[in-house]
Amino acid sequence: MKIAFIGLGDIGALMASHLAREPFDLTVWNRTASKAEEFARNHKARVAADPADAVSDAAVVITCLPSSVEVEAVLHGENGILEAMGKGSVLIDCTSGDPPTSRSIAAELGGRGVEFIDAPVSGGTTAAKSGTLTVMWGGEITVFERVRPVIEAFGKKIVHAGHVGSGDALKAVNNALLAVHILSAAEGLAILVKAGVEPKVALEVINASSGRSNSSENLIPQRVLTRAFPRTFRLALLEKDIAIAAVMAEDLDAKTPLISLTAERFHEAREKLGESTKIADVASVDDA
Numbered sequence: 036m037k038i039a040f041i042g043l044g045d046i047g048a049l050m051a052s053h054l055a056r057e058p059f060d061l062t063v064w065n066r067t068a069s070k071a072e073e074f075a076r077n078h079k080a081r082v083a084a085d086p087a088d089a090v091s092d093a094a095v096v097i098t099c100l101p102s103s104v105e106v107e108a109v110l111h112g113e114n115g116i117l118e119a120m121g122k123g124s125v126l127i128d129c130t131s132g133d134p135p136t137s138r139s140i141a142a143e144l145g146g147r148g149v150e151f152i153d154a155p156v157s158g159g160t161t162a163a164k165s166g167t168l169t170v171m172w173g174g175e176i177t178v179f180e181r182v183r184p185v186i187e188a189f190g191k192k193i194v195h196a197g198h199v200g201s202g203d204a205l206k207a208v209n210n211a212l213l214a215v216h217i218l219s220a221a222e223g224l225a226i227l228v229k230a231g232v233e234p235k236v237a238l239e240v241i242n243a244s245s246g247r248s249n250s251s252e253n254l255i256p257q258r259v260l261t262r263a264f265p266r267t268f269r270l271a272l273l274e275k276d277i278a279i280a281a282v283m284a285e286d287l288d289a290k291t292p293l294i295s296l297t298a299e300r301f302h303e304a305r306e307k308l309g310e311s312t313k314i315a316d317v318a319s320v321d322d323a
């Protein structure tokens with residue numbers, strides 16, 4: 036099966052590595068060509084000259100880009116994939132995108148006989164490396180069944196979220212909760228340290244009690260207390276996810292003051308620290 040993979044970033048390159056083997060025939064394209072060339076030195080893959088070249092004979096195209104804005108750019112930009120994708124092919128967008136843009140892309144592709152599913156992932160770079168990502172997808176079951184082996188190559192828990200855009204919606208809210216939990220666990224520990232309780236002792240109790248979260252159980256003990264701070268996920272990407280959730284809430288007229296406040300805090304942090312800062316530079320986080 037001919038596959039094109041577009042976007043060899045922190046997580047995309049690890050996902051693509053599972054497709055660089057039989058029964059797949061992989062072509063990659065990355066904006067910074069040196070990353071694609073390095074990928075092809077280490078894996079069985081052809082490097083395409085441009086996005087259109089990557090997808091022209093592919094049955095399945097995967098995009099893994101920062102946001103839906105870049106997916107639109109790869110579709111419509113110079114040598115874009117919209118014109119080049121063959122009738123009957125499928126675009127799986129693994130970007131943590133935004134639901135309205137995914138719906139509009141699906142409609143545009145549908146008019147040209149190309150299918151679309153949004154399929155963002157969670158589990159971070161660790162699960163991407165081991166091919167055990169959680170994949171939440173939105174779209175038609177008949178389309179999913181055609182591409183199931185591709186998604187199973189990098190996913191372990193694979194869940195149908197609903198119609199197109201539902202995977203993006205679920206991903207945005209999951210990451211908004213992650214962000215809320217990071218802030219709340221950090222605030223709670225800050226109080227306890229000031230009150231003279233050792234962080235390790237505090238976490239031992241919290242993690243055996245009802246205040247626990249993935250932040251308290253995994254992220255803070257493994258990455259902050261150890262001072263390991265692995266750099267796996269850009270702050271700007273988490274900020275983008277919470278912003279998608281905040282906009283969804285507004286559009287749906289849901290009252291979400293905690294998510295709004297967290298979105299503001301992460302926005303401030305990204306403004307101060309810049310686009311390329313990874314979460315580990317601020318505090319440690321993964322499982323995005």
Ligand code: NDP
Nearest residue numbers: 042043044045046047066067100101130131159160272323
């Ligand atoms: P990175 O920032 O590491 O990589 C982004 C990729 O997109 C790079 O290949 C980059 O190319 C490419 N790109 C950026 N802008 C453009 C553009 N205008 N046109 C074409 N290509 C472009 O992101 P990640 O790999 O970390 O994340 C990808 C997606 O997966 C995001 O939506 C993120 O939220 C999600 N995600 C990430 C996780 C993680 O742990 N990292 C976990 C779960 C989801 P170039 O090399 O040239 O910069």
